[in-house]
Amino acid sequence: MSKGIALTTGLNAVSPAHYGGWSGELNACEADAKDMAEIARSKGFDVKTLLTKEATRANVIDGINKAASTLTSGDIFMLSYSGHGGQLPDLNSDEADAQDETWCLYDGELVDDEIYSLLGKFAQGVRILVFSDSCHSGTVTKLAYYQSAMRTMGLKGISPEIRYRFMPMEVAVRTYRDNKKFYDPILKDPQLKESRxxxxxxxxxxxxxxxxxxxxxxxxxxxxxxNLLQVWNEGKFKKGYRAFRRAIVNRMPPDQTPNYFRVGEINRAFEKQKPFTI
Structure with missing residues (x-):
């Protein structure tokens, strides 16, 4: 019988000690992690949830590594992240925009190349489902534009003072410069360049x-x-992952369009499964 392991993470803040005095408060990331954990648990996954101070680099990496060492072909791993998206300079020249995207964990950023390297530890035939409720861009000008647009649209379910899940550019620069000795070996690692x-x-x-x-x-x-929770509708959604993403997109504003991206071995049977099927 196939096994399912889930690791859900949600950070309503990060450590100012690492991020140059910035704590990056958010409202709903811990709630996201708990709700994704509830879905996974309802489908029979073995679930671990990391919230804010628990969501460190070491704990997230350890959680992924443990799943990789446990699961075999036919099993499934679900990884969800809710928090700030960040950026670091691309020092191994594998990004067209010269910037590596990151997840802002409590005590430091996890670089996208590192995530691919961790996913590379899973055996062939394992199904991996990743949800990332974060963003990887945003300047002062863009932030002002989005705030104006979203308020004009009168979107429901968002607090009057809209917060976005991105690290401000000045914080990104300061965090990198303050921690170059930590990040540069990761960003320059030639093995990570081929991790995807x-x-x-x-x-x-x-x-x-x-x-x-x-x-x-x-x-x-x-x-x-x-919107994912609304589409899932406590398990009433019956179609595959592409249809799942399309149904979520149909509920979203035009300036926030969820992406669908595949890495590794293409598994069309996996894509056609009802979401969260073990």
């Missing part, structure tokens, strides 16, 4: 927005996760 191509498992990523968009936080859930 080394993934043998079948990975589906459904993210909260496109790379050039912002993901909105909310009162009870992030906007993406809130």
């Amino acid at each position: 191509d080394a993934v043998n498992a079948s990975v589906i990523l459904i993210s909260g927005c496109q790379d050039n968009q912002l993901s909105a936080d909310g009162t009870f859930n992030g906007l993406f996760t809130a």
